[in-house]
Amino acid sequence: MYINNLKLENFRNYKTLDINLDKGLNVFIGNNAQGKTNLLESIYILAMGKSYKEHKDLELINWNNEELYIKTILSKKDREEHINIYINKNKKKTISINELYINKLTKLIGIINIVIFTPDDLLFFKNGPDVRRQYFDAQISQIDRMYFENIQKYYKIVKNRNNLLKNKNVSRETLYPWDIQLLQYGKEIIRKRNEYIKDLQDIIFDIHKSLTSNVENIELIYNKNVKEENFENELTNSFETEKKYGYTIVGPHKDDYNFTINNRDLKKYGSQGQQRTSILSLKFSEIELIKNETGENPILLLDDVLSELDIERQKHLIKYIQKVQTILTTTEFDEKIMHDLNIGKIFNIKEGKIV
Ligand SMILES: Nc1ncnc2c1ncn2[C@@H]1O[C@H](COP(=O)(O)OP(=O)(O)OP(=O)(O)O)[C@@H](O)[C@H]1O
Ligand SMILES: [Mg+2]
Structure with a gap:
């Protein structure tokens, strides 16, 4: 296009x-x-x-x-x-x-x-998890509208739930209807992120290898805050802590994404050059993934x-x-x-x- x-x-x-x-x-x-x-x-x-x-x-x-x-x-x-x-x-x-x-x-x-690349992206790995979450949310949304809708609903639910948790006397019963929705949309999000990162991993691995003359193996890891199957339990067990803090502590709004090069964490150990090459690999992979999914070249x-x-x-x-x-x-x-x-x-x- x-x-x-x-x-x-x-x-x-x-x-x-x-x-x-x-x-x-x-x-x-x-x-x-x-x-x-x-x-x-x-x-x-x-x-x-x-x-x-x-x-x-x-x-x-x-x-x-x-x-x-x-x-x-x-x-x-x-x-x-x-x-x-x-x-x-x-x-x-x-x-x-x-x-x-x-x-x-x-x-x-x-x-x-679109695939956008700005100087801020050079800090992609050094930045906090919110930046990476926002980035991948935008990329996944572009090829999956349902995901976009789920994300919007999910964040609204978290916001409402947090408002209730601000009240020190909030009961489990009051939270219950929100918990159901949190779990429903949250699980969809976790599932999609899982799938997306797997697909992207297959692409980025080869691209990064060719960008580094075959010496670097990159791995993209979806570092989820909670597994789909444990979400409900962990949410139930966190009630007292959540009440104390006044916000929702379990769920995909706390997810992060990690990258490793030859099994070492890129954020912790990667040189500036390695981080720059990795961000290029990431952007190129996004182009390929969009092409695969939609049959059109992104801009x-x-x-x-x-x-x-x-x-x-x-x-x-x-x-x-x-x-x-x-x-x-x-x-x-x-x-x-x-x-x-x-x-x-x-x-x-x-x-x-x-x-
Ligand atoms: N709502 C607005 N109305 C009028 N001008 C605005 C508005 N928002 C931003 N600007 C102005 O637009 C100008 C151009 O901003 P822009 O970020 O596009 O610059 P740039 O060409 O990318 O510069 P740089 O090379 O420094 O990145 C800025 O001076 C900013 O003050
Ligand atoms: Mg500018």
């Missing part, structure tokens, strides 16, 4: 933008604070319905305006998809797909598949990452860039790097405009 056309109106520092993208590599060049990351963020929102940053929808609206539009025309193998997102300070956000308004975010998820979003990688790793990345539609931002047009690339279109961004 690829994005044909992208229109922005009053989205962050863009007053109006209307661009046609190339099927292959699109390079956006601009100094700091001109709108490069904002542009990628708008595409992420088209794919996932909301930002990957911890932002509220209203923050996306240009400071001097009341409403914003994000619109795209997407080309898939056998059809086109038109997606419009409208956010207003005083009205409900609306999303339409091919002119039809959707009532659930779930219907948007999976229409556009690759690269936010100023080339300059963060050494020549060897840049070369690997460039190889992938040539296979899928890529939207790459950079502050400087590095002749040495760009020389090897088959560039479709180049855009210069200045103050939220293409110049």
Whole structure:
């Protein structure tokens, strides 16, 4: 798949933008604070319905305006998809797909598949578990709408349950209806994460091996807080502790993902270079997995990452860039790097405009 056309109106520092993208590599060049990351963020929102940053929808609206539009025309193998997102300070956000308004975010998820790579990802392994959970949740959701729906329901249940637990006198009976739902959706989530990580492991192993001249065996481990079959028991046994803390301590909202290289924990022992190669392996595996699951190539979003990688790793990345539609931002047009690339279109961004 690829994005044909992208229109922005009053989205962050863009007053109006209307661009046609190339099927292959699109390079956006601009100094700091001109709108490069904002542009990628708008595409992420088209794919996932909301930002990957911890932002509220209203923050996306240009400071001097009341409403914003994000619109795209997407080309898939056998059809086109038109997606419009409208956010207003005083009205409900609306999303339409091919002119039809959707009532659930779930219907948007999976229409556009993306793999995004930003400099923040270089801290992926060092970061806390929430970052990894959020990342994999987004990736799994893109190929499984049911999962997306389950996750949303599950987090709502945890929130409600936590509110009840804040009351020191809460009884087991009060919690019971919530426990049932927590278990129901929680188990679905654990099952899917299990399956996904297994599939990804099969792919990442070979990719990482080839990226490291056959010397590194990578293993991706789903480090679950509780096993499906023990969930109910552990929840029952945790009642007193949960009451003391005032929140839910058992369940997949406490899961993490670990990586090992040749059986050693990457977070603890991996060098910076090994971590960087591993994150590349992870992103490439996501591309392959999406391709396998959907039959379409995802769109690759690269936010100023080339300059963060050494020549060897840049070369690997460039190889992938040539296979899928890529939207790459950079502050400087590095002749040495760009020389090897088959560039479709180049855009210069200045103050939220293409110049
Ligand atoms: N809601 C908004 N309305 C208007 N401007 C905004 C809004 N949100 C963010 N901006 C501005 O958009 C500008 C561009 O941000 P962006 O992150 O896209 O820059 P960038 O080109 O990626 O820069 P860098 O190279 O430093 O990463 C910032 O200066 C920011 O202040
Ligand atoms: Mg940026």
